[in-house]
Amino acid sequence: xxxxxxxxxxxxxxxxxxxxxxxxxxxxxxxxxxxxxxxxxxxxxxxxxxxxxxxxxxxxxxxxxxxxxxxxxxxxxxxxxxxxxxxxxxxxxxxxxxxxxxxxxxxxxxxxxxxxxxxxxxxxxxxxxxxxxxxxxxxxxxxxxxxxxxxxxxxxxxxxxxxxxxxxxxxxxxxxxxxxxxxxxxxxxxxxxxxxxxxxxxxxxxxxx
Numbered sequence: 784x785x786x787x788x789x790x791x792x793x794x795x796x797x798x799x800x801x802x803x804x805x806x807x808x809x810x811x812x813x814x815x816x817x818x819x820x821x822x823x824x825x826x827x828x829x830x831x832x833x834x835x836x837x838x839x840x841x842x843x844x845x846x847x848x849x850x851x852x853x854x855x856x857x858x859x860x861x862x863x864x865x866x867x868x869x870x871x872x873x874x875x876x877x878x879x880x881x882x883x884x885x886x887x888x889x890x891x892x893x894x895x896x897x898x899x900x901x902x903x904x905x906x907x908x909x910x911x912x913x914x915x916x917x918x919x920x921x922x923x924x925x926x927x928x929x930x931x932x933x934x935x936x937x938x939x940x941x942x943x944x945x946x947x948x949x950x951x952x953x954x955x956x957x958x959x960x961x962x963x964x965x966x967x968x969x970x971x972x973x974x975x976x977x978x979x980x981x982x983x984x985x986x987x988x989x990x991x992x
Contacts, residue, residue, distance in 0.1 A: 786984035789904050790882035792973035793875070795894050795950075796966070798910035799940035801922040803956045805888050807910060811967045812886045819970065820878035821886045825851070828866035841871070859889070859896035872900075879904065884970050891946040906973035908966060909950040913957045915940075 798804040812821040825841040827848050836842050843851075848867045852860060860869030870889065878885045887897060898905055912918045915937070922928050922936060947953055952969055956962040 786981045786988050788979055788981060789879050791879035791885060791904070792976070792979065793879070793885045793887060793897060793901055793905045794970050794973050795887045795889060795897055795905060795907040796910060797889060797891055797894050797907070797943065797946075797950070798956075799912075799918055799943050800936050801918050801925070801940075802910045802912055803921075803959065803962070804910040807954075807956065807959070807963055807966050808886050808888045810963055811970060812884075814967065815884065815970065817883075819884045819886060820874075820881075822870060822875060822878075822888075825857070825869045825871055826866060828868075858900055859893045861892065870897075875901075884973060886970070891943050891949075894946075894949065903978045904973075904976075906952075906969060906976065907950040908952045908954050908969050909947050910954045910956050910962070910966075911940075911944065911947075913955050917957075 796804050796808045809821060812819045823837065823839070823841055825843055825848065827843060827845045828840075830836065830840075830842050834840065845867065848860075848869065851857060851871075852869070856872060857869040858872040858875060860867060862868075870887065870893065875885050875887075887893070889897070894907055898907075912921065918940060919933070919937065922933055928936070952965075954962055954965055954969075
């Protein structure tokens, strides 16, 4: 189909920490099976207990990471608390050629970078809670937050919420199963966006000889 620019699509999922975006994205991606690919980030931070290389992250040294940055292998990357995190462009391109929906669980800055790199194939969803109190409650339930880290996360959440107008869809995760169905619909719809087609070629092909 020469009128189609790229077979696959990219679904960006962003939102505040504690919104449930990662759990939603992973479950929907898993349900879609071979139709989807969950993009795994590369990081230089130490592996935590229970984490697996190639499943949770690609764990590399800082030297390896910076070498890949110089070679232009990353779509987007950032330094967070002394560790580097990045999204591999090679894996995304491979999945797109295979016609898969690429799930990208990234922050608002990452969303901007992906939009610039793949303007025709990106669909974006911002996931959040119904209100601030619900987000705070979820973060506290983790049992890993101090008063200081909770305060930082809420400052970041407010900054991220201001970016909602830049996203295609707003998903309020008040009921996990309902939210999952909505996200699945967004994922499948991303495959038939008009921006993925060279419409002039398509119309000519449709008209025939």
